[in-house]
Amino acid sequence: MTRTLTDPHSVPAELRPYLEELVHRTHTVCGPHLVSVLAVGSVALGDYRHGRSDTDVTVVVDPSLPGRALPELAAALAHPALPCPAAGLELVVYAEDFAARPSGAAGYLLDLNTGPLLPERVSLDPSESPAFWYVIDRSVAHQAGRVLYGSPARAVIAEPARTSVLTAIRASVREHSAGEGHLADNRVLNGCRSVVYCRTGRWAAKRRAAQAVAASEERFRPLLAAALRSFERPSRVSAELPAAEVQAFLSWVAERVDETIGLAESI
Numbered sequence: 001m002t003r004t005l006t007d008p009h010s011v012p013a014e015l016r017p018y019l020e021e022l023v024h025r026t027h028t029v030c031g032p033h034l035v036s037v038l039a040v041g042s043v044a045l046g047d048y049r050h051g052r053s054d055t056d057v058t059v060v061v062d063p064s065l066p067g068r069a070l071p072e073l074a075a076a077l078a079h080p081a082l083p084c085p086a087a088g089l090e091l092v093v094y095a096e097d098f099a100a101r102p103s104g105a106a107g108y109l110l111d112l113n114t115g116p117l118l119p120e121r122v123s124l125d126p127s128e129s130p131a132f133w134y135v136i137d138r139s140v141a142h143q144a145g146r147v148l149y150g151s152p153a154r155a156v157i158a159e160p161a162r163t164s165v166l167t168a169i170r171a172s173v174r175e176h177s178a179g180e181g182h183l184a185d186n187r188v189l190n191g192c193r194s195v196v197y198c199r200t201g202r203w204a205a206k207r208r209a210a211q212a213v214a215a216s217e218e219r220f221r222p223l224l225a226a227a228l229r230s231f232e233r234p235s236r237v238s239a240e241l242p243a244a245e246v247q248a249f250l251s252w253v254a255e256r257v258d259e260t261i262g263l264a265e266s267i
Helices: 013-033 069-077 132-144 162-178 184-200 206-216 218-231 243-266
Strands: 034-040 055-061 089-095 110-114 121-123 146-150
Touching (some): 013 055, 013 069, 069 110, 162 243, 184 218, 184 243, 206 218, 218 243
Antiparallel strands (some): 034 055, 089 110
């Protein structure tokens, strides 16, 4: 059973012992059915902030994995049974055959949220969750996922169709516009990331995305600068941002996404 990450230096030093133990426990539970363990999210995009960011992990397993292994895995990885040093762990398990084909569905076998700053959640039914989070995460994983164990990300995670990703981004922007349960700085920076994807077809780290949008959109520069300053703080002391300015910015983001969807549909 492995206790060594494929490339320890591909993940932040603060997370290495934790991710090593996560891989070990995942391998212990899944055994020969384990195909890959991938770091995604902020770690994959090179923008992990200790004390602020979650640790996002995607696990791919052989479809013959016994169903009883999924709740066992959730119990083995739940905080504080495995103490999470990040704000939280967001871990998603997919069957290999599902992950290998483009899809606009959630499609997971297990969705686990756990950690010191995350509400505990274990779901074994993808119909319980809006699909857009998972479509975006798989798109990020295909582009930039970092291998912790097993096969490379692009070998096991298909890139969702661009129309599926754009539809997911539109749903994400609507979610952040509603604001419930999301920090203001994160709402703004996710909006920047959405705009950069629409412009380039590539995912960028939140801070780099905000800098790119600020360079081209002078009217939003004060808000983006405030969001970036707030993002430097731990989440419990994040700054309040002007609500009207945040809404105006997210409305502008939604318009850019809708324009991009319209162009994609006309091709």
